[in-house]
Amino acid sequence: MFHGLSAFPLTPTTEQRIDTAAYTALVTRLAATGVDSIGALGSTGSYAYLTREQRAHAAQIAVEAAGGVPVIVGIGALRTSHVLQLAEDAQKAGASALLLAPMTYQPLTEDEVFGLYEDVTRELSVPLCVYDNPATTHVHFTDELHGRIAQLPNVASIKIPSVPDDPSASELRVDALRALIPDTVTIGISGDWMAARGLTAGCDVWYSVIGGTFPQTALALTRAAQAGHALKATELSEGLEPLWALFRQHGSLRVMSAAASHLGLTEATNLPRPLRALDETARRRVAAALDALQLTF
Amino acid sequence: MFHGLSAFPLTPTTEQRIDTAAYTALVTRLAATGVDSIGALGSTGSYAYLTREQRAHAAQIAVEAAGGVPVIVGIGALRTSHVLQLAEDAQKAGASALLLAPMTYQPLTEDEVFGLYEDVTRELSVPLCVYDNPATTHVHFTDELHGRIAQLPNVASIKIPSVPDDPSASELRVDALRALIPDTVTIGISGDWMAARGLTAGCDVWYSVIGGTFPQTALALTRAAQAGHALKATELSEGLEPLWALFRQHGSLRVMSAAASHLGLTEATNLPRPLRALDETARRRVAAALDALQLTF
Numbered sequence: 007m008f009h010g011l012s013a014f015p016l017t018p019t020t021e022q023r024i025d026t027a028a029y030t031a032l033v034t035r036l037a038a039t040g041v042d043s044i045g046a047l048g049s050t051g052s053y054a055y056l057t058r059e060q061r062a063h064a065a066q067i068a069v070e071a072a073g074g075v076p077v078i079v080g081i082g083a084l085r086t087s088h089v090l091q092l093a094e095d096a097q098k099a100g101a102s103a104l105l106l107a108p109m110t111y112q113p114l115t116e117d118e119v120f121g122l123y124e125d126v127t128r129e130l131s132v133p134l135c136v137y138d139n140p141a142t143t144h145v146h147f148t149d150e151l152h153g154r155i156a157q158l159p160n161v162a163s164i165k166i167p168s169v170p171d172d173p174s175a176s177e178l179r180v181d182a183l184r185a186l187i188p189d190t191v192t193i194g195i196s197g198d199w200m201a202a203r204g205l206t207a208g209c210d211v212w213y214s215v216i217g218g219t220f221p222q223t224a225l226a227l228t229r230a231a232q233a234g235h236a237l238k239a240t241e242l243s244e245g246l247e248p249l250w251a252l253f254r255q256h257g258s259l260r261v262m263s264a265a266a267s268h269l270g271l272t273e274a275t276n277l278p279r280p281l282r283a284l285d286e287t288a289r290r291r292v293a294a295a296l297d298a299l300q301l302t303f
Numbered sequence: 304m305f306h307g308l309s310a311f312p313l314t315p316t317t318e319q320r321i322d323t324a325a326y327t328a329l330v331t332r333l334a335a336t337g338v339d340s341i342g343a344l345g346s347t348g349s350y351a352y353l354t355r356e357q358r359a360h361a362a363q364i365a366v367e368a369a370g371g372v373p374v375i376v377g378i379g380a381l382r383t384s385h386v387l388q389l390a391e392d393a394q395k396a397g398a399s400a401l402l403l404a405p406m407t408y409q410p411l412t413e414d415e416v417f418g419l420y421e422d423v424t425r426e427l428s429v430p431l432c433v434y435d436n437p438a439t440t441h442v443h444f445t446d447e448l449h450g451r452i453a454q455l456p457n458v459a460s461i462k463i464p465s466v467p468d469d470p471s472a473s474e475l476r477v478d479a480l481r482a483l484i485p486d487t488v489t490i491g492i493s494g495d496w497m498a499a500r501g502l503t504a505g506c507d508v509w510y511s512v513i514g515g516t517f518p519q520t521a522l523a524l525t526r527a528a529q530a531g532h533a534l535k536a537t538e539l540s541e542g543l544e545p546l547w548a549l550f551r552q553h554g555s556l557r558v559m560s561a562a563a564s565h566l567g568l569t570e571a572t573n574l575p576r577p578l579r580a581l582d583e584t585a586r587r588r589v590a591a592a593l594d595a596l597q598l599t600f
Contacts, residue, residue: 021384054408055382085352086576087318109408111351111439112556114577122577142408144441259409279383280419281409 007076007102008135008163008192009210010042011228013217016259016266017051017064018276024060026067028272032218033071039221042211044072047080048105049142050215050259054082055278061092065099076102078135082109086125097132103162104130107137108145116151123155133162135213139196140167153186163192165213169204176207184208198258199250202243205231215258216249219266220301248295252288260284264292269302304373304399305432305460305489306507307339308525310514313556313563314348314361315573321357323364325569329515330368336518339508341369344377345402346439347512347556351379352575358389362396373399375432379406383422394428400459401427404434405442413448420452430459432510436493437464450483460489462510466501473504481505495555496547499540502528512555513546516563517598545592549585557581561589566599 015032018025036044046068047053047061056064065079079096081104083089089106096104106126108119127134136155138147152164164187169176180193187193194211195204201212205228217224223246231239243250252261259277264284266272275283284292296302312329315322333341343365344350344358353361362376376393378401380386386403393401403423405416424431433452435444449461461484466473477490484490491508492501498509502525509528514521520543528536540547549558556574561581563569572580581589593599 049409108577111406112346112554112578113438115579118577118579121579125576141410257409279422280405280411280415282412282415282418 007043007078008133008194010212010232011217011221011224012043012045012078012194012211012213013041013221013224014045014048014050014213014215015218016262016272016276017047017053017056018266018272019052019056019278020273020275021279024056024064025272025276026063028276029064030067030071032271033068034073036218036221037072037075040225041075041217041221043076043078043102044068045078045080045105045213045218048213049107049139050218050262051080052259052278053080054109054142058088058091058095062095062099065096065101069100078103078105080105080107080137082107082137084109084111086122089122089126090129093126093130097130101132103133103135105135105137105165107139107143110143110145114145116148119145120151120154123158123161127158127160130160132160134160135163135165135194136161137165138167139165149183149186152183156187156191161191163194163211165194165196168197169195169200169207169209173203173207176203180204180208198253199243202227202231202239206236206239215253215262216246219262219271223301246299248298252292252295256284256288261292264289265296268293268296304340304375305430305491307509307529308514308518308521309340309342309375309491309508309510310338310518310521311342311345311347311510311512312515313559313569313573314344314350314353315563315569316349316353316575317570317572318576321353321361322569322573323360325573326361327364327368329568330365331370333515333518334369334372337522338372338514338518340373340375340399341365342375342377342402342510342515345510346404346436347515347559348377349556349575350377351406355385355388355392359392359396362393362398366397375400375402377402377404377434379404379434381406381408383419386419386423387426390423390427398429400430400432402432402434402462404436404440407440407442411442413445416442416448417451420455420458424455424457427457429457431457432460432462432491433458434462435464436462446480446483449480453484453488458488460491460508462491462493465494466492466497466504466506470500470504473500477501477505495550496540499524499528499536503533503536512550512559513543516559516568520598543596545595549589549592553581553585558589561586562593565590565593
C-alpha cells in the first residue's frame with residue numbers, strides 16, 4: 007500500500023455539498039486503472055475545507071468505489087481531539103490507512119508536532135502516513151523530527167514534499183532520512199514534478215496529484231521507475247513539463263480542478279470557496295496543455 | 304468600539320469542553336475594568352480550534368458577561384461557507400462587530416482573499432474588522448489589498464500586526480495605509496510590544512492580548528497614548544519588556560495561558576492540543592515576570 011503509485015483524487019464540491027456522483031466516478035476509475043492505493047481526502051481532496059460529516063461520507067464513498075484497492079484517508083485537523091474523531095470515522099468507513107499532516111493556526115513547536123503524532127498514533131488500528139507539506143501546514147520537519155515520529159507505533163510511511171534538483175543530492179537526501187527511520191517505514195515523494203527524481207533516488211512511493219485524475223500517465227512513470235528505467239521515467243516526467251509549469255504557477259489543485267472540469271468529470275466549479283476556479287485564460291492554457299499531451303482520463 | 308483598548312481574553316478549554324465558568328469570569332472582569340471593547344474568539348481566544356457549536360456558545364457567554372460593553376467576535380474559518388455560518392451565529396448571539404482573518408490551508412491568491420471579504424461583507428448586519436495576521440494565516444496583505452477590501456460594505460477597522468521599529472517610520476506606515484482607506488475605517492495595532500509605538504504613530508485602537516488578562520495595565524498605556532503622552536506610553540511599554548520578551552520567545556498565547564493559570568483564573572491546562580502549556584521552567588519565568596511587574600488580574 008505504501009509502495010508504487012498512490013493516487014489522490016479531487017473531492018468535487020459545490021458550496022453546499024460534495025458532488026458524490028462525480029467523486030464516485032473518479033475513484034472507481036482509479037481503482038480500475040490499477041493504482042496501488044488511493045489517497046482520499048488529501049490536500050487535493052480538499053479535506054481541510056469539509057465538515058466531519060462530509061469527510062466521513064467521502065471516506066465511505068471512496069472505500070466502496072475502490073473495490074478492494076487500499077484507501078488512505080486524510081485525517082488532518084487543527085485540533086488533536088478532532089483528528090482523533092476523524093481517525094475513528096475513517097477507520098469505521100474501512101480505510102486501510104490514514105494520512106496526517108500537522109495543520110497549524112498557531113505555529114507549533116517541534117515538541118507540539120511530536121505530541122500530536124504521539125497522541126494520535128497510540129489510538130490507531132491501521133497504519134499511518136506522516137504528511138510533511140510545509141506549503142500548507144507551515145511546519146518544517148527536520149529529519150531528526152521525522153526520525154522521532156517514525157518510531158511511534160503504527161507509523162508506516164512518510165510523505166516528503168520534495169527532493170533536491172540534483173539526482174545525486176536527491177539520493178543523499180533520501181538515504182539520510184532512511185538512516186533515521188525503521189526499515190518498516192517507507193518514504194514517498196509528493197511534489198509531482200519531482201516524482202521521477204524522487205523514485206529514482208530511492209523513494210518507495212509517489213503520492214501523486216496527477217495520478218488522481220490521470221492514473222495511466224502516473225502509472226507509466228511509476229512503473230518505469232520501479233523497473234529501474236530511470237531514463238525512461240525522467241523522459242516521461244519531462245514530457246509533462248507544460249503541466250508541471252502550470253502546477254508551479256497556479257498550484258496543482260487549481261490545475262487539476264480545471265482539468266477535471268475540462269474533461270467533463272466534474273462541474274466547472276468544483277472547489278470550495280475561498281478557493282476559486284482558474285480564470286478563462288488560465289483554463290484555456292490548461293486545456294491546451296492537456297490536448298497537446300493527449301491526456302485523457 | 305474600534306477605538307481605544309480592545310481586550311482579547313483567552314477561551315480556557317479542556318480537551319472536552321470550554322471552561323465556561325472561567326471564561327465568564329474573565330469577560331466579566333474586562334467589562335468592569337472599563338475596556339472599550341472585548342475581542343471574543345480572537346487568536347488568543349483559540350477560535351480556530353473550536354467547533355461551530357462551541358463558538359456560538361462562547362459568543363453568547365461573552366455578550367452576556369460583557370454587560371453592554373461591545374463584543375467583537377472572531378468568525379475566521381478555512382471555508383467561506385463556514386465563515387458565513389459563524390457570522391450568522393455571532394450576530395444572533397448579539398455581537399456588536401465581527402473580526403475576520405483569512406485563514407488558509409491552500410495558499411490563497413490576492414483575488415481569493417479579496418473574494419472572501421466580498422462574499423462575507425455583503426451578508427453582514429454589523430461592522431467587520433479585517434484581521435491581518437500573517438503569523439497564523441500566512442497571508443501577506445499589501446496596502447493596496449487593504450485599500451480594496453476597506454471599500455467593501457461594513458468594513459470598519461483593520462487590525463495590523465506590526466509597525467516598524469523606528470517611530471517616524473511607524474508614522475509613515477500608518478499614514479500610507481490611511482491614505483488608501485475610507486475615513487470611516489480605523490486602524491488598530493495588535494503586536495502588544497509595538498502597541499505604544501503604534502498608538503503614538505496614529506493607530507486608533509490597540510487590539511490587545513495582554514489586555515485580555517491584565518486590562519488595567521493595558522488601559523493605562525492606552526489612555527496615556529490617547530491623551531498624547533507618547534513618552535509615558537512608551538515608558539509603560541518598556542516597563543513590560545520582560546513580558547514582551549517572553550511573548551517573542553513562546554508566543555503570546557502560551558504566555559497568557561501560563562499567566563492565567565498562575566493567577567488561578569483557569570486550570571493549568573487551558574489550551575487545546577496540539578498546543579501545550581509551557582514547561583515548568585518557562586512557567587516559572589512567566590510567574591517571576593508577573594510578580595516582578597506586580598501584575599495582577
